Amino acid sequence: MVKKRQILVIGHNTNGCTPEHEKIAYDVGMEIAKSNSVLICGGLGGVMTAAAHGASDGGGLTIGIIPQNDPSMANEFCDIVIPTGMGLARDFLNALSADGVIIIGGGSGTLSETAAAYMYKKPMVAIRNLGGPVVPFIDGFIDQRENVKIIGVDTAQEAVKKILELITA
Template sequence: MARKTQILVIGHNDNGCTPEHEKTAYDTGAAIARSGAVLISGGLGGVMRASCRGAREAGGLTVGIIPQDAHSEANEFCDVVLPSGMGLTRDFLNALAADGIIIIGGGSGTLSEVCAAYMYRRPMVAVRGTGGVADRYGGTFVDYRENIMIGQADSPDEAVRSILEAIT
């Protein structure tokens, strides 16, 4: 049996996550589940919670890699919880666990995950119009190394299609 594709969804946590971000994340999670891929997230609130909820409600599998050391810290829509006990260092685990990454908005924590993914040349797609890191880095390279260009998509379905194409 072949390993399932693993897609990380990153973006605003509870601080800065608007109802529009939540809807985009929910729809992204649902699209990931419909594609047969596994949704990976940081396992907490905001975009992480909404994407897990969308995937779970669409019949998908969700994995939360949380910075804390207790399973109970994860959001209620994580099917599998990996408590790293690593704090922000877990951003590298998130990036390396993923075959591809979808970015919805995001602040400095999201940027940390983007940088880790960039250094390891993981394909990334930013959902346009969601602000933050997604709009700042979508369609560009993070730096002069030009490791991998961050793609852009106008909808959750397009983001999932694009990341799946980039992975294969």
């Protein structure tokens, strides 16, 4: 049996998540399901809910790695919930669980997950023109180590296509 690819989707939680973010996240989730990959997210609201919803509607498997210790805190579209009880430290679990990361806008939590993925040299793709703290690093590196370039794309379809190329490269 071949291991399924695991793609982490990160971005705005409920606060700051716009209908545009939700639509793109939903489409990313749908594309992940179509690719027969597993969607991993932080399991909460905003981009996480929308991406898990898209993957669920596409018949895919969704995993929510939540910071709380109560699994009922996860959004309704998480097939598997991993309640860590670790608070924000769970950002490292999210990054380490992924073969690749797709970034959709976001805030400081997204930046934390991005930095964790960067330190572990996980392939990353960010969707352009959605704001967030990762904007200055799109098509570049976070620091002088140049661990992994954050590739900018314009659509959900491009994001999944590119992350799959980077994972299998």
